[in-house]
Amino acid sequence: MYAQMVKSTGKGLIARDEMTAEDRTFQDRIDAGEKIEPKDYMPDGYRRNLIRQIGQHAHSEIVGQLPEGNWITRAPTLERKANLLAKVQDEAGHGLYLYCAAETLGVSRDELFKMLHSGEMKYSSIFNYPTLTWADMGAVGWLVDGAAIMNQVPLQRTSYGPYARAMVRICKEESFHQRQGFHIMMAMVNGTADQKRMAQDALNRFWYPALMMFGPSDKDSVHSAQSMAWKIKMNTNDELRQKFVGETVPQAQYLGLTIPDENLKWNDDTGHYDFTEPDWDEFFHVISGSGPCNTDRLNARRKAWDDGAWVREAMMAHAEKKAQRRVAAE
Amino acid sequence: MSKEWPLWEVFIRGQHGMSHRHVGSLHAVDAEHAIKNARDVYTRRNEGVSIWVVMAKDIAASSPSDKGPLYEPARDKVYRHPTFYDIPEDVGKM
Amino acid sequence: MNHLFEFLLRQGDNVLVLGHRTSEWCGVAPALEEDIALANTALDLIGQTQLWLGYAAEVEGAGRSANDLAYQRDVYDFRNLLMLEVPNDDFGRTLMRQFLFDAFQVPWLTALLQSDDQQVADIAAKSLKEALYHLDRSSETVIMLGDGTEHSNARMQAALNYLFPYAGEMFADDATDIAMDDSGVAPLPSAMRAAWTQTVEKVLGEACLTLPDTAFAHSGGRTGFRHTEHLGHMLATMQTLQRSYPGATW
Numbered sequence: 227m228y229a230q231m232v233k234s235t236g237k238g239l240i241a242r243d244e245m246t247a248e249d250r251t252f253q254d255r256i257d258a259g260e261k262i263e264p265k266d267y268m269p270d271g272y273r274r275n276l277i278r279q280i281g282q283h284a285h286s287e288i289v290g291q292l293p294e295g296n297w298i299t300r301a302p303t304l305e306r307k308a309n310l311l312a313k314v315q316d317e318a319g320h321g322l323y324l325y326c327a328a329e330t331l332g333v334s335r336d337e338l339f340k341m342l343h344s345g346e347m348k349y350s351s352i353f354n355y356p357t358l359t360w361a362d363m364g365a366v367g368w369l370v371d372g373a374a375i376m377n378q379v380p381l382q383r384t385s386y387g388p389y390a391r392a393m394v395r396i397c398k399e400e401s402f403h404q405r406q407g408f409h410i411m412m413a414m415v416n417g418t419a420d421q422k423r424m425a426q427d428a429l430n431r432f433w434y435p436a437l438m439m440f441g442p443s444d445k446d447s448v449h450s451a452q453s454m455a456w457k458i459k460m461n462t463n464d465e466l467r468q469k470f471v472g473e474t475v476p477q478a479q480y481l482g483l484t485i486p487d488e489n490l491k492w493n494d495d496t497g498h499y500d501f502t503e504p505d506w507d508e509f510f511h512v513i514s515g516s517g518p519c520n521t522d523r524l525n526a527r528r529k530a531w532d533d534g535a536w537v538r539e540a541m542m543a544h545a546e547k548k549a550q551r552r553v554a555a556e
Numbered sequence: 557m558s559k560e561w562p563l564w565e566v567f568i569r570g571q572h573g574m575s576h577r578h579v580g581s582l583h584a585v586d587a588e589h590a591i592k593n594a595r596d597v598y599t600r601r602n603e604g605v606s607i608w609v610v611m612a613k614d615i616a617a618s619s620p621s622d623k624g625p626l627y628e629p630a631r632d633k634v635y636r637h638p639t640f641y642d643i644p645e646d647v648g649k650m
Numbered sequence: 651m652n653h654l655f656e657f658l659l660r661q662g663d664n665v666l667v668l669g670h671r672t673s674e675w676c677g678v679a680p681a682l683e684e685d686i687a688l689a690n691t692a693l694d695l696i697g698q699t700q701l702w703l704g705y706a707a708e709v710e711g712a713g714r715s716a717n718d719l720a721y722q723r724d725v726y727d728f729r730n731l732l733m734l735e736v737p738n739d740d741f742g743r744t745l746m747r748q749f750l751f752d753a754f755q756v757p758w759l760t761a762l763l764q765s766d767d768q769q770v771a772d773i774a775a776k777s778l779k780e781a782l783y784h785l786d787r788s789s790e791t792v793i794m795l796g797d798g799t800e801h802s803n804a805r806m807q808a809a810l811n812y813l814f815p816y817a818g819e820m821f822a823d824d825a826t827d828i829a830m831d832d833s834g835v836a837p838l839p840s841a842m843r844a845a846w847t848q849t850v851e852k853v854l855g856e857a858c859l860t861l862p863d864t865a866f867a868h869s870g871g872r873t874g875f876r877h878t879e880h881l882g883h884m885l886a887t888m889q890t891l892q893r894s895y896p897g898a899t900w
Contacts, residue, residue, distance in 0.1 A: 265619060291677035291685075298673050302891035302900035303717045304703075307673070308696045314676050315689035319597060322682045326581040329563060335583065336560045360891055360900070395580065399601070410900075418898050526678065534680025536805065537741050540798025542559050545585035547797065561681070582683055585794070592787055596687040 239451040240271075256457050261387040264330040272456055273331055276386055278347070279458060280328040285342045285349035287321035289523050293357040294366060302360060309406050310363060316403070320396045327388040343528050351509060354517030355435050358428075361414050361421070365428035367407015368477070369436040373470050375400055377440070380460035389458075408477070415481045429478065430486045434504040440467040442506060471499050564590040565615060566598055567608040576608050584609075653829035654767075655709045656729065657836065659719070660826075660872050661773075662702030663730035666720055667881070668751060669695030670888055671738055680741050687787060691748070694780040701773045721892035725882050732871035733816035735881045742802070743809035745791045749853065750813060752785035754820050757845035766834035789853045796857025803858055810854070811862050818867020820846070 242250065249269050255262065262268055294314045301307035325335045341347040352370055357363065378400070381393045414425035441463040444450060453459035471490075478485050489502045511517065561583035567576035579598050584590035590609040599607070672692035679685035703716035714722075734751065738744045759781055762774035796806045821840045830836040854861060870876030891900065 265617065288677070288682070295677035298676055299670065299887050300890050302721070302898075304696055304700050304720055305717075306900055308693055311673050311676060311689055311693055311696070315600070315686055315693070318677070318682050318685045318689070319600070322582060322597060322686070323580055325682070326563070329581070334560055392580070413900055417900075418895065420895055421898055530678035530680075533678075534684075534741065536799070536802055537680035537684070537795065538561065539559075540802030541585045541589070541791075541794045542561060542798075543802075544794040544798040545589070548586065583681065584683065588790065589794075592790065593683040593687065595783075596690050597683060600686075600690065 239455060253455070256385045256455075260385075261390060262385050263387045271452070272458075275453060275456070276389065276458055277328055277331050277333050279453075280324055280331075280389055280392075281333070281338045281341070281347050282349060284321045284324035284328060284338065285347060286353065287317045287324060289342075289349045289353045289527060290370075291317050291321075292523055292526055293353055293355070293519075294363060296357050297360060297363050300360070301363075306363075306410070313367070313403050313406055316399050319399070320392075323392040323395055324389075327386075327392040330388045339531060343524070343531060345515065345524070348513060350439060351512040351517065352435050352439050353523060354512050354519045355431065356519050358431075359424045361411070361424035361428035362432070364407050364410030364414055364425065365432040367403055367405075368411055369407075369429075369432050369474065370439070371400065371403040371407060372474065373436050373439045373466075375404060376466055376470050376473075377461075383457070383460060385457035411481055411483075415483065425481070426483055429483050433486050434508075437467055437470070437501075437504045438506075438509045438512075440464075440470065442509070443503070446506075468498050471501050475499055561585050563612040564594075564609045565612050566590075566594040567610070568594070568598060568603060569606040569608075570603060571605055576606065579603070581612060587611075651826070652709065653826045654833075654835065655706055656826045657830050658702055658706035658709060658770075659729040662699055662706055662716075662719070663728050664734055664751075665695040665702065665777075666699040667728070667730040667884070668734040668748075669693075669699055670884060671734065672744070672748070674738055675741075675744065684741070688744075691784055691787075694777075694784070698773070698777045698780070701776065705769050705773065717892075721889045725877050725885060726874055728877060728881060728885075729872055729874050730881075731816070731819050732868050732878055733813060733819065735871065735878055735884060736813075736816070737880055739809070739812075740805065742795055742805045743812065745788055745795065746806060746809040747813055748784065749788035749792045750817050750850065752781060752788050753846050753849040753853070754842055755781040756785050756849075757842045758839070761837045761842070765836060770835055785849075789849075792853055792859075793857045796854070796859045806857065807859050810859055814862045815864065815866050816868050818865070819869050819871055822867065822869055822872070824873060 240249075242253070245253065248267055252262075252267060252269060252272075262272075291314050294310060294317075298307060298311050298314060301310050325338060328338060329335060338347065342349070352373075357366065375397070378393055378397055382390055382397055384390045384393065411425055414421040444462045444464045450459060450462060454462075475485060475490070487502045489500060491500055492498075493500045512520070515521075562585075563581055564584055564587075565581050566579050568579045569576045582590065582593050582597050584593045587609055591607050594607045594609055669692050672688055672695060675688045676685065676692070679688055699720065700716050703719045707714045707716055707719055731751075733747060736747075756778070759774045759778040763771055763778065765771040765774065792806065795802045797803070821843045823838045823840050827836070827838050827840075831838050851861065871878075891898075
């Protein structure tokens with residue numbers, strides 16, 4: 227998902243008899259449903275995995291501001307502009323909560339930014355796709371936020387306290403995001419022929435990238451098992467993807483839009499939809515930097531950071547001067 | 557690289573007279589800036605009427621290894637909880 | 651000329667144009683906290699736009715809505731201050747502009763609370779609460795950046811020098827202003843100059859910045875006579891969907 231390519235630093239699931247006594251106690255606490263807090267003992271692998279996962283999640287939020295931010299200045303009405311701006315602002319907020327959660331693990335926000343800017347840390351593949359028409363604001367809200375919510379709701383129960391608490395806040399705020407997108411889609415499909423075309427076109431372009439958000443198939447995710455044992459991953463990629471398809475297909479039908487998959491059909495035996503897997507080669511290309519927008523997105527983030535350096539520096543300098551003056555006056 | 561803005565913990569008291577509650581953290585250059593940022597970050601949905609900020613490094617916290625000694629003594633003082641006292645139902649609501 | 655309509659367009663276009671410029675920062679501000687704060691300001695201004703332009707449309711009585719006014723007028727029909735339409739440039743200029751405008755809006759909206767037009771008074775009451783916070787935040791930021799580093803001081807001075815010649819337009823009374831004053835809807839903008847100057851001198855003093863020694867003032871925005879070249883580009887962006895797909899509902 228927002229942390230779809232987190233590679234576990236360990237070598238897969240660590241067996242109980244290979245654990246130190248401390249690690250066994252730690253695992254027992256997790257199994258008992260206790261939350262791990264910042265100053266508690268935690269295995270190094272747990273800490274490093276969490277930093278990567280929360281960091282990647284945070285990066286996804288702030289890089290995710292860009293494709294939607296692309297349309298704030300072109301939103302078609304004052305109401306739509308306010309809704310979209312509020313939504314993209316929430317994403318900045320979610321990034322902020324998550325960076326703060328990561329900071330409790332001993333890494334600073336600036337360090338995390340540095341790793342994002344250098345390409346050392348990733349963000350979700352979905353944000354490397356362009357937003358070309360207003361219908362994309364609908365499709366992103368409906369599909370991308372829909373997929374995100376599906377992943378984030380279970381993460382409210384994740385074992386790391388600060389992460390779980392950030393997710394609670396995020397899920398609460400995010401409840402309007404998907405509806406905002408679906409609402410845009412409804413206006414489009416009930417609109418002119420051009421608008422309907424735009425809506426279908428947006429679904430065509432975002433369907434498979436949305437499916438990719440859940441990460442590669444479980445059989446290719448060798449590190450899932452350890453993350454699930456640590457409860458920093460709550461469901462398998464395939465479970466969530468299947469659930470997403472199941473919820474989204476009727477919504478598309480309601481909109482009168484066609485999901486771009488000829489093989490999509492209900493399977494009575496499994497009780498699920500059969501569907502075509504996304505192109506995983508494309509996914510790996512996008513993740514490794516060759517998606518349609520990777521370069522532009524990273525450059526935009528780096529530019530914002532560099533352009534803002536004088537501001538951050540000056541404000542800090544001012545606070546220091548003010549503190550000195552206060553001391554001098556006392 | 558310039559110096560990073562310090563981390564602050566934010567506590568907000570909502571509309572209903574409850575105590576200030578920890579809501580999260582943020583970065584700011586000083587206390588005034590932190591309060592303004594808290595207003596913008598943590599009260600976007602009308603959540604609060606009063607904001608406290610404390611620099612994260614100034615918070616003194618109990619250490620996890622003290623957990624036993626600090627909290628376990630309270631655990632057997634079950635008489636502090638209303639359900640400890642069995643009152644017959646016909647006494648009515650108490 | 652319908653002076654009340656004209657007056658309401660000026661109020662609405664100011665916040666529409668500034669709200670739009672402010673929204674351009676979303677996702678690219680110097681820090682996450684500032685990004686979120688700027689979006690709050692932009693959201694306040696968009697909300698105020700809906701109120702002012704909604705009332706303007708009602709007064710006009712031509713069946714147009716706030717959205718029609720925002721999205722279907724061309725440059726020569728806009729009535730905002732020139733200062734608000736020039737590009738953001740850097741964060742410093744954006745905040746300096748916000749400050750110069752807030753320092754006007756606070757006494758202005760305060761005065762409008764006494765308007766004989768109840769709707770004007772109501773919109774002012776709602777907007778004033780927001781403007782007070784905007785002024786608080788923009789003054790503090792201008793002070794931090796002015797009295798920050800040598801480099802930031804130079805940038806803020808440059809921003810002030812660029813914007814200052816646009817500030818005088820706020821106080822240039824014309825026939826519409828006189829008509830509003832006569833009918834008890836609003837005082838003359840020139841009456842705000844003293845309060846504005848006091849705020850500006852105080853804050854810029856603390857910010858270690860020097861007020862440019864010039865009385866020159868650009869004009870043409872609030873009368874609509876002559877905007878800058880920038881407004882057309884802003885409208886081309888803002889109005890693209892409404893213009894490309896006439897009659898569509900979004």
